[in-house]
Amino acid sequence: MSETVQQANRAARLPRTARRAQLLEAAQDVFAKNGYHAAAMDEIAERAGVSKPVLYQHFPGKLELYMALLEMHVDELIMRVSDAMESTTDNKLRVRNAVSAYFDFVDGESQAYRLVFESDLRGEPAVQAAIDRGTDACTAAITETITADAGLDQERARLLAVGLVGISQVAARSWLANNRAMAKEEAVGLISTLAWKGIGGGFPLQSS
Structure with missing residues (x-):
């Protein structure tokens, strides 16, 4: 044979x-x-x-194959961020874990982040919807925590969550594009410190 x-x-x-x-x-x-x-x-x-x-x-076709991959990686990112929120009750650590979730995602060997953050098919409604779903779910996970622990209303908490998602994603991609010029842990520490100075200093944990 x-x-x-x-x-x-x-x-x-x-x-x-x-x-x-x-x-x-x-x-x-x-x-x-x-x-x-x-x-x-x-x-x-x-x-x-x-x-x-x-x-x-x-x-059945290339788009269906692409969408299956995209949905899988969007789910992975949502899980990473949700786990970051649920893994501890220490808000400073939550912020660091959320930032770390984005750095770990872009640092993956599969380069999955390219499909989620750098897709050349964003003009396709199904692709944009999947990407938006990921952003919205990550923002919602952080919003829920900020609303509960910082005593903010939904809209203000969501705006802070959008900021944290945005800075985490952009910083992680910049770090990768710059050929990991510093250790990942150091980069995560810098960005999480920046975020925590605003969230932790301006919106302290509310007592129950």
Whole structure:
């Protein structure tokens, strides 16, 4: 039996969930390297070691494949920020953890942040909706904490949360674009200190 046939047989035996994960991983590499428009389904199939018909069995087209990846990474970012809020009752540590969540996200080996923050497909309504969902959910998680612990009304708490999300995202991307010129922990410390001086100093924890 030829090596090609053996590989095909092994591919055919993969469970559907494992196959989907394999295809998403291959697509992640291609989309991160080429962007949406320059990415080709042929290249994704080749990278995954499957035929194009197998790829199309799981994803009807390139947009559906891209959206599956984007939604997965948006969910990951939301989880990181939500965990940062829920992991402690120390508000100073919460701020640091929230900033760290963005730095960790952009520092991931998969370059998932490119799909969420630098997508070349923002003109597609479904893509923009997914990105907005991520921003809104992260903002909401922080807003809820600030509202409860700083004694602010919803609108003022939300504006502070938007500021924290914005500074965290922009700073993390700048740090990465600058080739990680300083250690990540130091960068997180600088930005979280800046944020905490405003939130912690101006809006102290309210006693119950």
